[in-house]
Amino acid sequence: MPSQxxxxxxxxxxxVKKRFGSESExxxxxxxxxxxxxxxxxxxxxxxxxxxxxxxxxxxxxxSIDCRVAGISPQQVEALETLLVRRELLAAGSK
Numbered sequence: 001m002p003s004q005x006x007x008x009x010x011x012x013x014x015x016v017k018k019r020f021g022s023e024s025e026x027x028x029x030x031x032x033x034x035x036x037x038x039x040x041x042x043x044x045x046x047x048x049x050x051x052x053x054x055x056x057x058x059x060x061x062x063x064s065i066d067c068r069v070a071g072i073s074p075q076q077v078e079a080l081e082t083l084l085v086r087r088e089l090l091a092a093g094s095k
Contacts, residue, residue, distance in 0.1 A: 047071035
């Protein structure tokens with residue numbers, strides 16, 4: 001059963017640059033996140049998702065695209081994180 005809890009996946013802009021060639025490719029990174037979520041859901045009802053840019057930290061190393069997802073199961077949370085790491089949008093062990 002899906003959880004009503006929200007999960008935030010912080011895609012570091014440094015990984016956006018590594019994956020897509022520029023930190024400004026945030027739309028492509030968000031599209032890739034969406035594709036990963038679709039794959040994990042495997043035809044199930046699409047949950048509420050929101051995206052925001054987080055550049056509040058003084059150190060640009062911590063700047064990110066924050067992807068908030070509500071209403072997915074713990075197994076889907078884990079599967080999404082694994083897929084995001086495989087597609088180089090998250091570093092292993094982070095979320």
